[in-house]
Amino acid sequence: MKKKLLSLLVVTILGVSFAGCAQNDSSSTTESNIAESDITETESESTVSESQSGTVYPLTINNYSIEDDGAIWAEKEQVFESAPERIVCNMQGSAEVLIRLGLGDRIVGVAGVFGDVDSDIKEEFDKIPMLSEDYAGQEVILGANPDFVIGRGDLFVDADYGSGTVDFLNDSGIRTYIMNTGKEGAVFDDFFTDIDELGQIFDVQEAADALIEQYQKQIDDLTNNPAWNGKEKTIAEIASVEDGNFVVSSGKGEYFQNDALQLVGLNNIFKDAPAYEVSNEELIENNPDVLLLFKYNGGPDTDVMVEELYQNETLQDVTAIKEKQIYVADFNAFYGTGGGIFNAVSNLAQNVWLSDTQD
Known part of the structure; x- marks a missing residue:
C-alpha cells in the first residue's frame, strides 16, 4: 500500500491525474483574484434555490462524475433533499474547509491525511475519526455510513484506493461533491465556487461568505507584500528523488497551484x-532559481532528497543548487483541495525572499 501511495502521490504532482479534465481559461494571477463585486455576481448566479432566509430544498448543484480512472470529468447534477448529516472526506483538505464552515461535527470520517493541520482547527480536526492516513477504499468509506462523500476527484474511482465511483455512491443513496480545485485549469474562482456551493448545500451561506472574504484578503495581502511585489524568481517542482535519480514535474495544467506561486513572485x-514530466536535461538548460519538493506523512525523508539534489554532479551549475534554494512544502497544502495553499506559498516566500535579502 505504501508503494502504491507513493506512486499515486508522484502521479498527482506530475499532473497525470488531471489529464483530460474539463478545461478552464489559464487566467493570470491578477485575473484569478475575485473582487468583491465578482463574488456577489457569482452568488447571484449560483443560488437559484435560495431565499433570503436560507437554502430552499430540494437543491440542485452542478458537479461532476469521474471516468477512466480519474482522467475524464463529466458534469453531473447532485440533488439534495436536505443538508447532509454524515460526511466522509476522502482528502484532508476537504475536511479543513468544512471545519472552517462550522461543519466539523458532521464529519464521520476522513482519509488521505498527509500533512500538518493548522493550529486554529487542529483540536477539532483531531476529533474526526480517521478512516485511513492513506487513501481509503470503497468498503472503508461505506463502513462510516455516510450520506455525503466529498474530496478530490481522481479518488472517485473503482479501485482499491478509490472512494467508489460517483454513480455507485449516488445509486447507494449517497450524495457526492468533487472539489473544483482538483480539475485541470482550476483557478481561485473555482475554490470560491466550492465554498459558495458548500454554503448552499449545508445552509451556512453567511459562514461561506465570511470564509471567501477571509481567503480573498489573504490573496490580496500576498499579492501586495512589498517583500516580493514586482519581483520574480523561476521555480521548478521535483516530484521524486531516489538513489541519485530525480523526476521533474512540469506543473502543466495546474493553474491553481501556479497562480498561487505567482502571488509571491515565483514563476x-x-x-x-x-508534457507532465520534464527531462533532467531541460531542468539544467532552463536553470531555475528555486526547486520545490513535497513532504507527506509516510513519505520519503525530504532531508535526504534535498541532500541528494545538492550532491548531484549534473546539477552543480543550476542556480537553485549553487545558491542553496531548495525548499520543501506540504503536499496536502498544495494538492489536498483546501485553502492551505495560501499559507504554504506564504511560508515558501518568506524563506525564498528572506534568505535572498540576508544573502
Whole structure:
C-alpha cells in the first residue's frame, strides 16, 4: 500500500491525474483574484434555490462524475433533499474547509491525511475519526455510513484506493461533491465556487461568505507584500528523488497551484511545457532559481532528497543548487483541495525572499 501511495502521490504532482479534465481559461494571477463585486455576481448566479432566509430544498448543484480512472470529468447534477448529516472526506483538505464552515461535527470520517493541520482547527480536526492516513477504499468509506462523500476527484474511482465511483455512491443513496480545485485549469474562482456551493448545500451561506472574504484578503495581502511585489524568481517542482535519480514535474495544467506561486513572485518555469514530466536535461538548460519538493506523512525523508539534489554532479551549475534554494512544502497544502495553499506559498516566500535579502 505504501508503494502504491507513493506512486499515486508522484502521479498527482506530475499532473497525470488531471489529464483530460474539463478545461478552464489559464487566467493570470491578477485575473484569478475575485473582487468583491465578482463574488456577489457569482452568488447571484449560483443560488437559484435560495431565499433570503436560507437554502430552499430540494437543491440542485452542478458537479461532476469521474471516468477512466480519474482522467475524464463529466458534469453531473447532485440533488439534495436536505443538508447532509454524515460526511466522509476522502482528502484532508476537504475536511479543513468544512471545519472552517462550522461543519466539523458532521464529519464521520476522513482519509488521505498527509500533512500538518493548522493550529486554529487542529483540536477539532483531531476529533474526526480517521478512516485511513492513506487513501481509503470503497468498503472503508461505506463502513462510516455516510450520506455525503466529498474530496478530490481522481479518488472517485473503482479501485482499491478509490472512494467508489460517483454513480455507485449516488445509486447507494449517497450524495457526492468533487472539489473544483482538483480539475485541470482550476483557478481561485473555482475554490470560491466550492465554498459558495458548500454554503448552499449545508445552509451556512453567511459562514461561506465570511470564509471567501477571509481567503480573498489573504490573496490580496500576498499579492501586495512589498517583500516580493514586482519581483520574480523561476521555480521548478521535483516530484521524486531516489538513489541519485530525480523526476521533474512540469506543473502543466495546474493553474491553481501556479497562480498561487505567482502571488509571491515565483514563476513555474515549466508551466507551459507540453508534457507532465520534464527531462533532467531541460531542468539544467532552463536553470531555475528555486526547486520545490513535497513532504507527506509516510513519505520519503525530504532531508535526504534535498541532500541528494545538492550532491548531484549534473546539477552543480543550476542556480537553485549553487545558491542553496531548495525548499520543501506540504503536499496536502498544495494538492489536498483546501485553502492551505495560501499559507504554504506564504511560508515558501518568506524563506525564498528572506534568505535572498540576508544573502
